[in-house]
Amino acid sequence: xxxxxxxxxxxxxxxxxxxxxxxxxxxxxxxxxxxxxxxxxxxxxxxxxxxxxxxxxxxxxxxxxxxxxxxxxxxxxxxxxxxxxxxxxxxxxxxxxxxxxxxxxxxxxxxxxxxxxxxxxxxxxxxxxxxxxxxxxxxxxxxxxxxxxxxxxxxxxxxxxxxxxxxxxxxxxxxxxxxxxxxxxxxxxxxxxxxxxxxxxxxxxxxxxxxxxxxxxxxxxxxxxxxxxxxxxxxxxxxxxxxxxxxxxxxxxxxxxxxxxxxxxxxxxxxxxxxxxxxxxxxxxxxxxxxxxxxxxxxxxxxxxxxxxxxxxxxxxxxxxxxxxxxxxxxxxxxxxxxxxxxxxxxxxxxxxxxxxxxxxxxxxxxxxxxxxxxxxxxxxxxxxxxxxxxxxxxxxxxxxxxxxxxxxxxxxxxxxxxxxxxxxxxxxxxxxxxxxxxxxxxxxxxxxxxxxxxxxxxxxxxxxxx
Amino acid sequence: xxxxxxxxxxxxxxxxxxxxxxxxxxxxxxxxxxxxxxxxxxxxxxxxxxxxxxxxxxxxxxxxxxxxxxxxxxxxxxxxxxxxxxxxxxxxxxxxxxxxxxxxxxxxxxxxxxxxxxxxxxxxxxxxxxxxxxxxxxxxxxxxxxxxxxxxxxxxxxxxxxxxxxxxxxxxxxxxxxxxxxxxxxxxxxxxxxxxxxxxxxxxxxxxxxxxxxxxxxxxxxxxxxxxxxxxxxxxxxxxxxxxxxxxxxxxxxxxxxxxxxxxxxxxxxxxxxxxxxxxxxxxxxxxxxxxxxxxxxxxxxxxxxxxxxxxxxxxxxxxxxxxxxxxxxxxxxxxxxxxxxxxxxxxxxxx
Numbered sequence: 008x009x010x011x012x013x014x015x016x017x018x019x020x021x022x023x024x025x026x027x028x029x030x031x032x033x034x035x036x037x038x039x040x041x042x043x044x045x046x047x048x049x050x051x052x053x054x055x056x057x058x059x060x061x062x063x064x065x066x067x068x069x070x071x072x073x074x075x076x077x078x079x080x081x082x083x084x085x086x087x088x089x090x091x092x093x094x095x096x097x098x099x100x101x102x103x104x105x106x107x108x109x110x111x112x113x114x115x116x117x118x119x120x121x122x123x124x125x126x127x128x129x130x131x132x133x134x135x136x137x138x139x140x141x142x143x144x145x146x147x148x149x150x151x152x153x154x155x156x157x158x159x160x161x162x163x164x165x166x167x168x169x170x171x172x173x174x175x176x177x178x179x180x181x182x183x184x185x186x187x188x189x190x191x192x193x194x195x196x197x198x199x200x201x202x203x204x205x206x207x208x209x210x211x212x213x214x215x216x217x218x219x220x221x222x223x224x225x226x227x228x229x230x231x232x233x234x235x236x237x238x239x240x241x242x243x244x245x246x247x248x249x250x251x252x253x254x255x256x257x258x259x260x261x262x263x264x265x266x267x268x269x270x271x272x273x274x275x276x277x278x279x280x281x282x283x284x285x286x287x288x289x290x291x292x293x294x295x296x297x298x299x300x301x302x303x304x305x306x307x308x309x310x311x312x313x314x315x316x317x318x319x320x321x322x323x324x325x326x327x328x329x330x331x332x333x334x335x336x337x338x339x340x341x342x343x344x345x346x347x348x349x350x351x352x353x354x355x356x357x358x359x360x361x362x363x364x365x366x367x368x369x370x371x372x373x374x375x376x377x378x379x380x381x382x383x384x385x386x387x388x389x390x391x392x393x394x395x396x397x398x399x400x401x402x403x404x405x406x407x408x409x410x411x412x413x414x415x416x417x418x419x420x421x422x423x424x425x426x427x428x429x430x431x432x433x434x435x436x437x438x439x440x441x442x443x444x445x446x447x448x449x450x451x452x453x454x455x456x457x458x459x460x461x462x463x464x465x466x467x468x469x470x471x472x473x474x
Numbered sequence: 475x476x477x478x479x480x481x482x483x484x485x486x487x488x489x490x491x492x493x494x495x496x497x498x499x500x501x502x503x504x505x506x507x508x509x510x511x512x513x514x515x516x517x518x519x520x521x522x523x524x525x526x527x528x529x530x531x532x533x534x535x536x537x538x539x540x541x542x543x544x545x546x547x548x549x550x551x552x553x554x555x556x557x558x559x560x561x562x563x564x565x566x567x568x569x570x571x572x573x574x575x576x577x578x579x580x581x582x583x584x585x586x587x588x589x590x591x592x593x594x595x596x597x598x599x600x601x602x603x604x605x606x607x608x609x610x611x612x613x614x615x616x617x618x619x620x621x622x623x624x625x626x627x628x629x630x631x632x633x634x635x636x637x638x639x640x641x642x643x644x645x646x647x648x649x650x651x652x653x654x655x656x657x658x659x660x661x662x663x664x665x666x667x668x669x670x671x672x673x674x675x676x677x678x679x680x681x682x683x684x685x686x687x688x689x690x691x692x693x694x695x696x697x698x699x700x701x702x703x704x705x706x707x708x709x710x711x712x713x714x715x716x717x718x719x720x721x722x723x724x725x726x727x728x729x730x731x732x733x734x735x736x737x738x739x740x741x742x743x744x745x746x747x748x749x750x751x752x753x754x755x756x757x758x759x760x761x762x763x764x765x766x767x768x769x770x771x772x773x774x775x776x777x778x779x780x781x782x783x784x785x786x787x788x789x790x791x792x793x794x795x796x797x798x799x800x801x802x803x804x805x806x807x808x809x810x811x812x813x814x815x816x817x818x819x820x821x822x823x824x825x826x
Binding site: 440 | 670679685686687689693695698699727730731734765770781782786
């Protein structure tokens, strides 16, 4: 099982001083006049600390994956060693303040591998991306986790279940099982205790993969329902009522919403259209199949990209249904965009300013389409609305695990020519999402109508509900 | 060798072409300049036809022709002096080529007495002119060999400390540029994978081995990370006469995303990539397509039968998306590329 990837470069929990020192050294590069030592002494001290750190890391096990925090130091330490070429002239100057801090920490008794200058320089670059998926690793099965949730977490972390709608439906279904199996302990009321019972289950899922906005909204609604349960109701009735409410939520806000979107969007597809879509959205798939079933004659261009290469599956499904498909990878987009009549994409979530948070690559597709005056239509149910506003793709994103988890490299490419794992000085990042600015989007099709992206914020208010 | 893509890389192709032309000229027999030009053009045409997509072949031939004519003109200086007194657009055009002319005049001061079409000694013309021609071709060769060094000369002025540079594909010119800057500056490079050739992987490995802090990202995240990128540095396959370029597929995405974020786009290329061509009729670049099995492998079976696959090799990036061309001959904006082409090649040679 591959837990959610972390991109914590420096071990924050392990040695907070390490972080402080690196950020401190960002601003200071002069020699501290306090603690002057000879170059040789400083070098010797550094070597000793490096060796101590390496020994500690070797005891922890093989470094390589960004799994637990103490292991974070390992790729850096091993990166530091084969890199003595790194600007040896810059090493003398920062070596002094480095050595002084190192001396202090050595006295504090902590291994300080991150103090090395080369590592500091590297750490500075990587800090910029440390916003991605900041995760606190949850220890395995703290408390008792329901087996349905355990199985679901496993499916999430191995990417067997992907997609905002699929994950939400799977989560709600699993929670129905959990609620049915739940027994209120004596002297507790269901409405209050059930929530505390569910919290570790939810944390377990979040540890497997960061929660999607859809899951978040659904769970929030569920908690609202739980707290509103009539305390006088017998337990089984209460549980049945909750399960019915979950069913209603799924049916109304996902399945029926999808049907309405299907009909609305497919009525926009005319004969002779060339529809372009990116990766694989469950809603767009339904729209295209529906349009084809109603006899419309159109062709589809499926644009696909690593890391997940989901579009291949969509192309298979569509071509099976008899729709004429063209398949290409994202870099080839420039050649084909001038022949496209509409771009149809799905969304993971949509923000109140109209920005669409969707699979990485959607922003590029929308940008190119806008440049060629091709309308971009986003299909999004109202339960995907998020109250926050994100300014760029960094504030909230998720990294896919390093390596060829999705078998997305072509088979005719020899594996030696590819870089599949991190190396010294080389880090692989696979962001899974990106943010499409509202200016690139022409319209959003929801189950309550087709709305321009700027008006997204008024929809929940107009419908009289809090999302 | 060209037609089966055995010579890979624009610079290698250019070098080979120059070497072939040197051999041809050294062995050629001609009694006047027209014959020599015709011989070179014939050879050049055949080489260019063997690999029509490798523009550097044709460019090198044009370059050699230009140098040959220049040497010939300066060797027979007296005859061409009169044309300078004409008051017309042609004077403006001629005076628009100051650099090359003064260079040519300085080189061959020794006035060679040339006897053209001498019936008694048909080889005298050739014999007299050959050393000068060899020098001219050697100039072209020298320039090709020092391309990477000259492009990287000012690398440290273009890249500053703590910058984040985005690049795509595996251009050797860009690689040399970044490594040269890496000796003086501490910065980070993000390399996009560039599917389906995945050349980005090689580039990332090479840069990280040289000690530059590197990130490898899939092409899908180019827009996502662009807000943090300070500069985009691209390589070119060919630079077109309007200042646009053919570059590896994916470059258009990077350049457009950079424009959307007002990030400067820098193109590093040798001057041998300057091509007197226009891309008028096709949105996409160069009509050169690569093997579709790297997009959808034959192991996909049923899918392959039913689905069309498109795999263009190059993108066309318009001049409005590029901020500067860094060549071995200095930095130029896209708007002055037409002038560079006028200076480097002769008008007669646009069609070989």
